[in-house]
Amino acid sequence: MFGPNQNQFIVDGRRGFLPTQDPLTALPERFGVLEDLLQRMPLKLPDGSAGLLGQGRLGAAVDQELPVYDVSRETDPRLLTALFRDLTFLASAYLLEPCDRLYRQTGEYGLGRNVLPRAIAQPLEVVAAKIGAMPFMEYAQSYSLYNYRLRDPSQGLDYNNLDLVRQFSGCPSEHGFILVHVAMVAHTGPLVSSALGVLQGVRDQDRTAFNASLELYRDTMDKINQVMETMWKRSRAEDYMSFRTFIMGTKNQPMFPNGITFEGTPAQSNPRFYRGESGANDSIIPTSDNLFQLTAHMPNNPLTQTLRDFRNYRPKNHHGFVTHMENEANHLRVRDFALRDPQSTALYLENLDWIRAFRHRHWMFTKEYIIKYTSHPVATGGSPIVTWLPNQLSTVLNAINEVSAKLPLSALSGNYRQHIEEIIGRADSQKRVLQREVRELQVRFPNQERFQI
């Protein structure tokens, strides 16, 4: 177990990056008005009628109905995380409701509300401080990993047994989008244990144990990628823009040129700028980047600084684990240890290939779900839409190229050698395609931060 404390997110070989207990799905009665507003909030309600967002009445309903809850005496970590989830959902709906309405009429976002009212701001600030989060919607503790319920509690965390707790839109594609993330993260127990095993293998200079952990990491990444592939059918590309507005942040976003203020809080006059909800706050890829020392090979540019900034938007223990991976892998020189043996080098390459597969599929998602439909230049997390993801994808492609140059292919046997050759060839051709795509997209999105692939 890594970093035990009161937090709902522990990081261990059992639950991986999921919360240690399944989320609290409804608030206690004393928070009845908040629960009721959230039930009435979605664009479309389960009976097909328009909810508060669908009627454009969410802001007014919050202003008229929501009391200023005193949460200062709440100590139950499960309730605190549920309150954080629920207040951040309401905050984002409140701030972005005007953008959603305008986007649906004109395709433009206009301006969001720039003041978070006291009834949301005050308890949110308190709850966020208690769980060690920024007071804004995030991937793990609100939108995604703390937003599922088990249909049948006696069954496991399979996608078909999952349902949402909170939603903005209420459409099936929103359900699929969020829960595919959860179903992927449900496989991260072995990812965490094998990552620790890789480090231990180097520490003990135990080649057999090192290779066995690399194999488990590879096989787990394979499973995670298989679940990721189901996104295409579980969340339709043409629906994504209809619920994406609500997960935008206030940092680098033209809808919030002066940030937002939190009414009735000690720092009320300070404008706040927060990154929006994004899969970039998931910990699978940062763990992989760090374990395989890819982060150390990222170019020194503003895009890589953005990658670092994203790492602050996650539960404290996720952050601690990801940082531990980076420090230990660099200290132990995982890559050098792998390169001293052909079998380890091949396994290391296979792992790089799964990171490539993840990022390549992800780049396809971004083109098909977003870039096809909008010229808005900033992604929900505040990164430039056409250059940030390629910055990292090209780092992986380059690493495959560099590592493969050091692998004596003749040391590998028949079919396995062929498999590794395919990995090398694919990375090479994807790099050329990516170079061309980014060049072309930069014409349509001229002000993106530039970089060299």
Ligand code: HEM
């Ligand atoms: C329709 C599906 C998806 C779309 C359109 C999408 C879109 C994006 C975009 C635009 C970014 C850029 C960061 C930002 O928000 O500013 C991003 C980052 C990221 N997303 Fe997604 N995403 C999708 C699904 C997923 C899934 C299922 C995962 C699984 C955990 C995921 C994990 C990530 C990661 C790890 C990053 C950072 C990538 C990197 O470090 O290179 N995404 N996503």
